Amino acid sequence: MKARQSDRFATIMLWVGAIAIVALLVAFLGLILGRGLHYLTPEFFNGPDGVRGQLFNSFYLLALSLAFSLPVGLGAGIYLAEYAPKNKLTDLIRLSTESLATVPSIVFGLFGMIVFVNKLGLGFTILGGSATLALLNLPILVRVTEESLRAVPRSYREASLALGATMWQTLRKVILPTALPGLITGVTLVAGRALGETAILIFTAGMNVSRKLFDVNPFAAGETLAVHLFAAKSNPLPGTNADQIADGTAALLIIMVIVFNLCLTLPSRWLQYRLLGKNKE
Amino acid sequence: MPHRKTWVYFNDRLSRYLFISSAVLVSLIILCIIWFVGMQGLSTFRQVSVLEFFTSSKWSPDSGQFGALTFIVGSIGTTLIAILLGGPLGLAGAVFLAEIAPPWVRAIMRPATDLFAGIPSVVYGYVGLTVIVGFIRKSTNSSTGYGVLAAGIVLAIMILPTVISLSEEAIRSLPGTYKEASLALGATRWQTIRRVLVPAASPGILTAVILAMARAIGETMAVQMVIGNSPRFPGSLVSPTSTLTSNIVMEMGNTPFGSTWNNALFLMSFILLMIALVLIILVRTAVRRGAVR
Numbered sequence: 001m002k003a004r005q006s007d008r009f010a011t012i013m014l015w016v017g018a019i020a021i022v023a024l025l026v027a028f029l030g031l032i033l034g035r036g037l038h039y040l041t042p043e044f045f046n047g048p049d050g051v052r053g054q055l056f057n058s059f060y061l062l063a064l065s066l067a068f069s070l071p072v073g074l075g076a077g078i079y080l081a082e083y084a085p086k087n088k089l090t091d092l093i094r095l096s097t098e099s100l101a102t103v104p105s106i107v108f109g110l111f112g113m114i115v116f117v118n119k120l121g122l123g124f125t126i127l128g129g130s131a132t133l134a135l136l137n138l139p140i141l142v143r144v145t146e147e148s149l150r151a152v153p154r155s156y157r158e159a160s161l162a163l164g165a166t167m168w169q170t171l172r173k174v175i176l177p178t179a180l181p182g183l184i185t186g187v188t189l190v191a192g193r194a195l196g197e198t199a200i201l202i203f204t205a206g207m208n209v210s211r212k213l214f215d216v217n218p219f220a221a222g223e224t225l226a227v228h229l230f231a232a233k234s235n236p237l238p239g240t241n242a243d244q245i246a247d248g249t250a251a252l253l254i255i256m257v258i259v260f261n262l263c264l265t266l267p268s269r270w271l272q273y274r275l276l277g278k279n280k281e
Numbered sequence: 282m283p284h285r286k287t288w289v290y291f292n293d294r295l296s297r298y299l300f301i302s303s304a305v306l307v308s309l310i311i312l313c314i315i316w317f318v319g320m321q322g323l324s325t326f327r328q329v330s331v332l333e334f335f336t337s338s339k340w341s342p343d344s345g346q347f348g349a350l351t352f353i354v355g356s357i358g359t360t361l362i363a364i365l366l367g368g369p370l371g372l373a374g375a376v377f378l379a380e381i382a383p384p385w386v387r388a389i390m391r392p393a394t395d396l397f398a399g400i401p402s403v404v405y406g407y408v409g410l411t412v413i414v415g416f417i418r419k420s421t422n423s424s425t426g427y428g429v430l431a432a433g434i435v436l437a438i439m440i441l442p443t444v445i446s447l448s449e450e451a452i453r454s455l456p457g458t459y460k461e462a463s464l465a466l467g468a469t470r471w472q473t474i475r476r477v478l479v480p481a482a483s484p485g486i487l488t489a490v491i492l493a494m495a496r497a498i499g500e501t502m503a504v505q506m507v508i509g510n511s512p513r514f515p516g517s518l519v520s521p522t523s524t525l526t527s528n529i530v531m532e533m534g535n536t537p538f539g540s541t542w543n544n545a546l547f548l549m550s551f552i553l554l555m556i557a558l559v560l561i562i563l564v565r566t567a568v569r570r571g572a573v574r
Contacts, residue, residue, distance in 0.1 A: 003468075003469050003471075003472060004469060006469075006471055007469035007470055007471040007472070009471075010470075010471035010474070010475075011381060011470070011471065013373070014373055014376060014377040014381055015377070015381070017370055017373035017374055017377060018373070018374055018377040018378070018381075018382065018386070018390060020370065021370065021374045021390070021393075021394070021441060021445070022389070022390060022393050024438060024441075025393050025394075025396060025397055028400070028408060028438075031408060031411075031412065032404065032407075032408065035411070071303070072303040072306055072307060073303075073307070074303075075299055075300045075302075075303030075304065076300070076303045076304040076306070076307045078300050079300035079301055079303065079304040080304060082300075083297060083300060083301070084304070092308060093304050093305070093307070093308045095561075095565075096307065096308035096310075096311045096312070097307055097308070098561055098564075098565075099311050099557070099558055099561050100307070100310060100311045102492070102495045102499075102557040102558075102560060102561050103311070103314065103499075103554060103557055104495075104498070104499020104500070104501070104526070104550075104553050104554070104557060105499065105501065106499065106501040106526050106529060106530070106550060106553065107314065107318060107499070107550045107551075107553055107554045107557075108314070110318055110321075110529070110533075110546075110547060110550045111313075111314045111317055111318055113533075114317045114318065114321055114547075115313075115317060118538050135310055135314075138307055138310065139307070142307060166289055166290065166292070166293035167293055167296075167297070168292050168293040168296040168297070169289070169293070171296070192399045193399070195401070196399070196400070196401020196402065196403070196404070197401070198401065198402065198403045198501075198502045199402075199501040199502055199526075199530070202530070203533065226401050226403045226404075227403075229403045229404070229407060230403045230406070230502055230506075233403075233406070233407055233410060233506060234505065234506055246407060250403075250404050250407045250408075253401055253403075253404055254400065254404060257396065257399045257400055257401070258396070260399065261392065261395060261396055261399055
């Protein structure tokens with residue numbers, strides 16, 4: 001039976017492919033952690049070439065960019081999911097959101113460079129970097145918001161509206177709490193991506209780090225961990241232990257990614273439990 | 282309580298306007314990007330002829346030669362290699378996840394592919410630089426190991442999660458009756474996959490591949506670290522060259538804002554932007570064709 005044989009052969013090949021994909025990931029993680037994990041000592045953070053400034057900048061830029069993009073992204077997502085009529089304008093909004101999602105990050109970087117660094121004359125600043133980073137976050141936030149709101153059953157809305165609630169009351173008290181776990185997953189996704197972003201930040205936030213610890217001045221230049229790894233690997237300064245710094249930074253970045261991925265599932269389940277009671281599935 | 286009532290309606294209307302204006306704001310951003318980057322980039326053509334920019338591979342801005350063909354070829358070459366290597370593997374992974382994987386294997390593999398997507402691109406570049414470049418140097422006897430091949434391999438790994446998750450979704454969203462009908466006619470699982478499921482899901486799979494291309498051609502940091510960064514036309518797959526993105530990163534810092542050289546770099550990013558927009562329109566037509574069928 002030829003068909004039976006080719007079926008078995010194909011099944012084996014697909015298993016091999018799948019195992020190759022997982023093996024690739026394991027090799028990746030093993031390699032990075034194996035090379036860098038032992039450099040992650042207190043001195044790696046606090047020493048003369050320490051990365052505590054970069055680590056702080058990574059999260060500071062992330063927080064600022066979310067502060068810029070969350071209100072707008074949520075608003076646009078809510079509009080598309082709940083209000084938007086089927087017309088040309090809605091189509092246009094959808095098309096431009098989708099286009100924004102495919103814009104290469106280097107193009108965002110150069111756009112931020114024109115607007116914030118040159119036209120507004122800010123130079124390389126944390127403010128300009130996080131505002132540009134917010135543009136990268138926006139389309140994902142819009143999509144995730146729309147998807148999680150659409151996943152809320154229609155009957156919830158109908159019940160609330162039938163009780164005489166306005167659309168805003170329905171949104172605030174019924175739809176958003178139900179959609180919250182999905183929204184949190186989305187925000188975590190965005191945060192993970194923004195933490196590792198480099199191409200945008202070398203053109204807007206620069207490659208310098210403040211000497212002060214926890215410098216919250218938004219007009220200072222702010223090198224992040226990912227940019228630091230790039231700098232250490234692509235144009236290492238002579239006389240520094242750039243390779244060690246690169247190995248340690250890569251391991252630190254990977255650990256951050258793994259932690260973020262773990263955070264993706266756990267808190268959203270807990271929240272759903274808290275907000276909606278245990279008998280909700 | 283009439284007062285309270287007006288307040289409630291006011292809130293309702295206000296929130297509605299806020300939502301509409303944020304949606305409009307999001308759509309204005311892409312127009313702003315096209316306008317600013319386009320204006321800056323297209324002003325290159327005041328000094329450089331269109332023909333020279335797109336057909337010459339002589340890039341030496343110091344002596345006024347702005348031929349970007351090398352970078353365009355580099356970008357397209359790395360993207361093609363990435364799709365050729367990563368596309369089939371990703372599709373295999375998607376078919377496996379959708380049709381073959383037992384639940385416990387799925388439970389491992391899904392988060393694993395998500396993790397792939399979360400790894401920062403500099404980390405991909407770092408691994409490419411420490412492992413893949415050295416491996417290519419040893420196995421092909423090239424002098425450095427940098428080049429289109431190294432970048433293509435790194436990109437192939439980077440596009441895996443996009444291809445896998447979107448293709449799997451496309452296969453899963455097919456009506457169950459397709460599969461049942463095929464199996465009931467006596468087809469084996471592989472025949473069902475090859476003749477029914479994959480062809481039926483092809484618009485979704487095409488979308489996955491196009492979006493993967495968009496990611497690959499715009500990828501900057503990982504490529505910059507393994508391409509070799511020499512503005513010479515690549516003699517082979519393993520000789521150092523440059524792409525549109527890597528050249529922007531290399532030269533942007535050394536050029537004064539507003540100079541012809543600087544504008545040419547903006548023009549390169551404008552080309553990338555246009556490619557991304559064309560790809561998005563392709564995706565839309567692929568989806569629409571799928572819907573018609």
